[in-house]
Amino acid sequence: xxxxxxxxxxxxxxxxxxxxxxxxxxxxxxxxxxxxxxxxxxxxxxxxxxxxxxxxxxxxxxxxxxxxxxxxxxxxxxxxxxxxxxxxxxxxxxxxxxxxxxxxxxxxxxxxxxxxxxxxxxxxxxxxxxxxxxxxxxxxxxxxxxxxxxxxxxxxxxxxxxxxxxxxxxxxxxxxxxxxxxxxxxxxxxxxxxxxxxxxxxxxxxxxxxxxxxxxxxxxxxxxxxxxxxxxxxxxxxxxxxxxxxxxxxxxxxxxxxxxxxxxxx
Amino acid sequence: xxxxxxxxxxxxxxxxxxxxxxxxxxxxxxxxxxxxxxxxxxxxxxxxxxxxxxxxxxxxxxxxxxxxxxxxxxxxxxxxxxxxxxxxxxxxxxxxxxxxxxxxxxxxxxxxxxxxxxxxxxxxxxxxxxxxxxxxxxxxxxxxxxxxxxxxxxxxxxxxxxxxxxxxxxxxxxxxxxxxxxxxxxxxxxxxxxxxxxxxxxxxxxxxxxxxxxxxxxxxxxxxxxxxxxxxxxxxxxxxxxxxxxxxxxxxxxxxxxxxxxxxxx
DNA sequence: TTGCTCCTCACGTCACGTGAGGTGGC
DNA sequence: TTGCTCCTCACGTCACGTGAGGTGGC
Numbered sequence: 001x002x003x004x005x006x007x008x009x010x011x012x013x014x015x016x017x018x019x020x021x022x023x024x025x026x027x028x029x030x031x032x033x034x035x036x037x038x039x040x041x042x043x044x045x046x047x048x049x050x051x052x053x054x055x056x057x058x059x060x061x062x063x064x065x066x067x068x069x070x071x072x073x074x075x076x077x078x079x080x081x082x083x084x085x086x087x088x089x090x091x092x093x094x095x096x097x098x099x100x101x102x103x104x105x106x107x108x109x110x111x112x113x114x115x116x117x118x119x120x121x122x123x124x125x126x127x128x129x130x131x132x133x134x135x136x137x138x139x140x141x142x143x144x145x146x147x148x149x150x151x152x153x154x155x156x157x158x159x160x161x162x163x164x165x166x167x168x169x170x171x172x173x174x175x176x177x178x179x180x181x182x183x184x185x186x187x188x189x190x191x192x193x194x195x196x197x198x199x200x201x202x203x204x205x206x207x208x209x210x211x212x213x214x215x216x217x218x219x220x221x222x223x224x225x226x227x228x229x230x231x232x233x234x235x236x237x238x239x240x241x242x243x244x245x246x247x248x249x250x251x252x253x254x255x256x257x258x259x260x261x262x263x264x265x266x
Numbered sequence: 267x268x269x270x271x272x273x274x275x276x277x278x279x280x281x282x283x284x285x286x287x288x289x290x291x292x293x294x295x296x297x298x299x300x301x302x303x304x305x306x307x308x309x310x311x312x313x314x315x316x317x318x319x320x321x322x323x324x325x326x327x328x329x330x331x332x333x334x335x336x337x338x339x340x341x342x343x344x345x346x347x348x349x350x351x352x353x354x355x356x357x358x359x360x361x362x363x364x365x366x367x368x369x370x371x372x373x374x375x376x377x378x379x380x381x382x383x384x385x386x387x388x389x390x391x392x393x394x395x396x397x398x399x400x401x402x403x404x405x406x407x408x409x410x411x412x413x414x415x416x417x418x419x420x421x422x423x424x425x426x427x428x429x430x431x432x433x434x435x436x437x438x439x440x441x442x443x444x445x446x447x448x449x450x451x452x453x454x455x456x457x458x459x460x461x462x463x464x465x466x467x468x469x470x471x472x473x474x475x476x477x478x479x480x481x482x483x484x485x486x487x488x489x490x491x492x493x494x495x496x497x498x499x500x501x502x503x504x505x506x507x508x509x510x511x512x513x514x515x516x517x518x519x520x521x522x523x524x525x526x527x528x529x530x531x532x
Numbered sequence: 533t534t535g536c537t538c539c540t541c542a543c544g545t546c547a548c549g550t551g552a553g554g555t556g557g558c
Numbered sequence: 559t560t561g562c563t564c565c566t567c568a569c570g571t572c573a574c575g576t577g578a579g580g581t582g583g584c
Binding site for chain 4 (some may be wrong): 014015017019020024032035036037038061062063
């Protein structure tokens with residue numbers, strides 16, 4: 001039997017870490033001295049600790065270890081979990097590279113930003129009822145693109161306008177926003193998560209944004225300033241219509257994107 | 267002036283985030299209503315918030331923002347900080363890929379593990395005094411390799427043995443361990459952080475480990491078991507001698523590495 | 533007895549999110 | 559007045575590290 005200090009040295013896990021793993025029941029000592037509460041570890045603790053140390057070195061989270069460790073009986077089990085982490089790491093690589101690419105794009109647009117007009121055309125329109133096929137989800141604003149393909153597939157040749165999205169939240173949310181991606185259709189479409197309904201016509205404020213999506217907030221600000229100046233009050237859900245946007249395969253030039261924002265007025 | 271809810275919408279920062287940024291003085295509102303303590307933001311808050319939102323999207327930490335935001339006056343300033351993050355992301359990519367490679371190596375050795383003997387030769391030796399050139403650092407055990415080149419350069423042709431390391435901590439530490447990388451020398455070397463001293467001879471336990479470094483803990487366990495069985499007590503600093511290890515350019519086959527662990531006895 | 537090794541709290545970290553409970557102005 | 563928008567605590571998160579204060583056995 002090893003006391004915690006000895007066990008720490010042979011497993012390369014700190015004493016604090018071992019006590020923590022005891023707490024969360026990831027690695028219990030084989031016994032606890034009744035006199036002085038010393039933790040006592042044995043050979044089987046050692047085998048388990050080596051596995052845990054390996055997983056920890058490869059940045060498994062505690063939750064992942066709690067889930068995987070009990071199922072690891074031999075080297076092939078361990079290897080299987082390691083290969084899963086290997087795949088996760090591929091995602092990590094991809095997302096870091098994606099951020100790098102976005103930075104490059106942003107840096108390019110920063111160079112051109114002097115030529116960018118933040119001059120918006122704002123109109124008040126009475127919109128008619130329109131029939132739309134829509135797909136609801138909860139998530140991030142930027143995820144709209146992920147649902148577009150699904151929606152297109154469901155409506156087939158029935159589309160009569162461009163893709164848009166409805167935003168239902170009173171306030172801005174990082175995540176978990178309630179969103180419906182939609183497209184106007186000439187007849188009812190019901191397929192999987194895609195349903196059809198009528199968007200009621202209403203008096204609305206409309207503003208046209210030309211340029212990349214990360215500058216959309218400028219348009220929202222212009223709309224809000226306009227409403228304050230003209231004593232108007234907006235409500236939800238507001239719409240975005242993607243008049244010109246990225247294609248299915250290629251992104252094109254974000255500087256040429258056109259987006260119409262429509263805010264219903266009370 | 268915008269109230270926090272409006273400002274949240276036009277900046278795409280949640281209300282909670284804005285309150286937090288106020289707290290930590292990253293983004294103070296332009297004014298606070300004396301009656302009801304409402305935060306009020308203005309145009310200049312908006313400019314600053316857009317910058318902060320951009321940095322946040324690219325995963326700048328709060329500390330990085332606190333440091334960079336006050337210095338960002340125009341697009342070129344922002345672009346410069348973004349390019350710095352771009353480089354950081356390259357490191358992130360590299361470290362994820364490195365982990366992937368290590369996993370592959372580990373999975374390979376797991377396949378061969380059945381043929382691996384954990385049969386150790388243990389000896390008690392009376393070691394003589396030796397003169398060593400050494401380089402002290404505080405950090406991780408695995409960082410030894412980073413200092414080897416520096417040490418080699420300093421000693422030139424005066425080396426009379428293999429590289430080793432001295433470990434001074436009573437207990438295992440993840441980080442901040444006190445370590446000296448050393449090599450025996452025939453004459454005094456004093457160059458930069460490299461100094462010379464005499465390692466006092468002493469009665470020691472010696473154990474030879476053959477195989478990759480991540481299995482070294484097996485050897486430590488064998489040593490500790492042996493000491494327990496023979497009523498011996500080890501002390502610090504213990505030594506590792508890298509009899510056969512990776513080269514400067516290529517790692518070679520870790521299965522063939524040979525490491526001697528030397529633990530002084532009290 | 534002193535020193536050693538261990539013990540159990542309690543708090544801090546990072547960047548907010550999630551409530552709870554409450555207040556001013558239309 | 560009710561509902562709206564805002565306010566300030568206080569707690570939780572992740573995986574431990576950093577003390578503080580204290581105990582049994584050589």
